[in-house]
Amino acid sequence: MMQQFYPQVQHSYRFELNKDMHFSAAHFIPSEDAGKCQVMHGHTYYLNITIGGNELDSIGFLIDFKELKNLIHDKYDHSVLNDHPEFKNNFPTTEKLAEQVCKSIQEVLLTRNNKPVCLQVIVRETPTSYVIYRPEQEVVL
Structure with a gap:
């Protein structure tokens, strides 16, 4: 895989984790405004996930890279995005996919004692x- 550099998110956390991954999925955008994207088609989506935090867990991770990959890859790989409940009332655009990936990750991060935060998700x-x-x-005052 060719190394890709992404825009950085500004933060003040001591640690920053970045995870690249990819998965293949199909989708369609059921709107006349979507042009050719109205018809089901597929992509190989490439993602970069940025997580920040000040504290590591008991073994020295913000979160295990493998856990992030399994969370997203197992959910979306070789699926039709329109079939996922999070897209029931939203068209599965790339923007909405990026938002849902972030929300899914943040739900898991909230269960961790070290409380890392999903700062950015890039979906290519x-x-x-x-x-x-x-x-x-x-904003904390």
Whole structure:
């Protein structure tokens, strides 16, 4: 795989983890405004996930890379995105996919004692097109 450099998210965490992965899935956007994307078609999606945190777990991880891969790859690989419940009321656009990946990861991170945070998810749909999703950060006063 060719090394890819992605836009960085600004943060003040001591640790930053980045995980690249890919999966293959089909989707369609059921709207006349979507043009050719109205018809089911597939992509090999390439993702980069950025997680930050100040504390490591008992074995020295923010989270195990394998756990991140299994969470996303097992869920979406070789599936039709439209069939997933999180896209029941949302078209499975690349933007919505990036948002849902972030939400799925953050749900798992919230269960961890060291409380890492998903800072950014980048989803590349084609070699020339990608989306960056960054959840709103809470402001602590």
